[in-house]
Amino acid sequence: MPRPPAEPLDLLLLPTWLVPVEPAGVVLKNHALGIRDGRIVLIAPREEADQLIAKETRDLSGMLLAPGLVNAHGHAAMTLFRGLADDLPLMAWLREHVWPAESRWVDEAFIKAGTELAIAEQLQSGITCFSDMYFFPEVVSQLAHKHGIRAQITIPVLNFPIPGARDADEALRKGVALFDDLKHHPRLSIAFGPHAPYSVSDDKLESIRTLVAEMDIGIHMHVHETANEVEEALREHGERPLARLARLQLLGPRFQAVHMTQVNDDDIALLVEHNCSVIHCPESNLKLASGFCPVERLWEAGVNVGIGTDGAASNNDLDLLGETRTAALIAKAVSGSATALNAHRALRMATLNGARALGLDDHTGSLEVGKFADLVAFDLSRLAQQPVYDPVSQLIYSCGRDCVRHVWVAGKHLLDDRQLTRMDEEQLIASAQEWGRKIGSKH
Ligand SMILES: CSC[C@H]1O[C@@H](n2cnc3c(O)ncnc32)[C@H](O)[C@@H]1O
Numbered sequence: 001m002p003r004p005p006a007e008p009l010d011l012l013l014l015p016t017w018l019v020p021v022e023p024a025g026v027v028l029k030n031h032a033l034g035i036r037d038g039r040i041v042l043i044a045p046r047e048e049a050d051q052l053i054a055k056e057t058r059d060l061s062g063m064l065l066a067p068g069l070v071n072a073h074g075h076a077a078m079t080l081f082r083g084l085a086d087d088l089p090l091m092a093w094l095r096e097h098v099w100p101a102e103s104r105w106v107d108e109a110f111i112k113a114g115t116e117l118a119i120a121e122q123l124q125s126g127i128t129c130f131s132d133m134y135f136f137p138e139v140v141s142q143l144a145h146k147h148g149i150r151a152q153i154t155i156p157v158l159n160f161p162i163p164g165a166r167d168a169d170e171a172l173r174k175g176v177a178l179f180d181d182l183k184h185h186p187r188l189s190i191a192f193g194p195h196a197p198y199s200v201s202d203d204k205l206e207s208i209r210t211l212v213a214e215m216d217i218g219i220h221m222h223v224h225e226t227a228n229e230v231e232e233a234l235r236e237h238g239e240r241p242l243a244r245l246a247r248l249q250l251l252g253p254r255f256q257a258v259h260m261t262q263v264n265d266d267d268i269a270l271l272v273e274h275n276c277s278v279i280h281c282p283e284s285n286l287k288l289a290s291g292f293c294p295v296e297r298l299w300e301a302g303v304n305v306g307i308g309t310d311g312a313a314s315n316n317d318l319d320l321l322g323e324t325r326t327a328a329l330i331a332k333a334v335s336g337s338a339t340a341l342n343a344h345r346a347l348r349m350a351t352l353n354g355a356r357a358l359g360l361d362d363h364t365g366s367l368e369v370g371k372f373a374d375l376v377a378f379d380l381s382r383l384a385q386q387p388v389y390d391p392v393s394q395l396i397y398s399c400g401r402d403c404v405r406h407v408w409v410a411g412k413h414l415l416d417d418r419q420l421t422r423m424d425e426e427q428l429i430a431s432a433q434e435w436g437r438k439i440g441s442k443h
Pocket residue numbers: 075090094098099102133134135155156157158193194195196222225284310311314
């Protein structure tokens with residue numbers, strides 16, 4: 001039996017089920033999880049934890065305690081463009097609707113309102129860590145810091161002027177400064193976010209490669225999102241985009257390839273050789289009819305795959321649990337095998353694999369002693385979840401995000417019984433509606 005820790009715990013959680021994700025496939029019944037100074041310090045059978053002193057104890061009967069979900073790809077402030085341009089293919093959506101709307105509306109105030117809305121929606125959806133690929137990363141950092149969530153914030157790079165940077169060189173300079181400001185932050189990390197192979201030239205990618213070698217940070221990029229992207233690259237340059245990135249020496253363990261709906265054997269060999277991660281965004285890929293990422297083939301090859309919602313303008317929500325269910329269902333259809341991406345593996349993709357893709361798996365993504373207490377409690381006691389044979393199956397196949405009851409990030413209780421503890425929900429709704437009126441009246 002472990003000796004009681006000398007100091008009292010800050011918080012002792014008593015869920016019916018505890019799913020650590022690591023080790024894989026384990027469900028612990030009637031166990032306790034103890035938190036001190038924002039970190040998990042104990043996971044033990046409930047009887048052993050009974051002797052411990054805790055400043056606060058929470059009974060989570062009927063609930064499943066899991067690692068917080070990791071939304072490994074998104075464009076947070078695009079919440080304000082939710083539903084603005086639906087039912088279109090990627091390039092028409094982007095060139096004819098989204099890019100014009102961004103050049104008209106995106107400024108610091110837009111980023112603040114849209115990102116706060118996204119942080120609140122993500123907390124309500126059980127997400128404790130998100131990756132953001134959008135504009136004014138310094139504003140996003142301030143907001144993620146203020147609201148207590150964990151985030152990877154990427155430096156946007158395109159070959160044309162963007163909100164917040166006149167050109168790619170200015171974006172890179174600002175990105176390096178932001179990295180210097182945040183390098184010791186316990187919850188925020190910086191990565192480069194070159195938009196896509198078709199929108200960033202070789203010289204800019206080479207600058208990123210040089211900076212990454214010095215800074216040891218991630219590269220997060222939309223890659224092989226559609227068949228058209230690959231066909232055009234072959235026609236114009238005689239090379240697949242991923243092969244071009246390999247030639248430019250951008251691929252490596254910190255490379256996060258978002259989408260990858262077009263994958264041949266050579267692509268898989270490159271992903272394996274360079275130990276890259278793939279971020280799967282099934283609902284955006286379905287809605288824009290972009291294609292299907294072959295997650296089962298990637299899994300068999302040993303490629304790490306995380307999950308992302310993409311932006312709310314192509315999804316149209318930031319519901320990672322729903323996204324995970326979609327991922328599990330289409331993996332079966334795409335591979336022709338009902339055993340593909342089972343519920344435990346799907347949960348791992350939405351937590352630890354996402355954390356690994358973002359280079360954060362030492363800190364978050366599983367319930368292990370020493371990691372930050374980034375947690376979500378799902379309520380399995382309601383009518384639509386009965387009866388419970390396998391709680392993880394129930395979570396993936398029958399729960400919606402309305403099952404999310406509590407969220408903690410680094411031990412801080414950010415969602416308490418479905419209520420945001422540090423954000424004003426009514427004010428967020430009013431602000432989003434005001435932006436909606438403004439944007440809608442000109443669209
Ligand atoms: C610096 S990246 C921000 C840029 O990306 C656009 N965007 C949003 N979703 C997608 C997607 O699925 N594929 C390609 N580009 C996308 C967003 O609107 C910003 O302009």
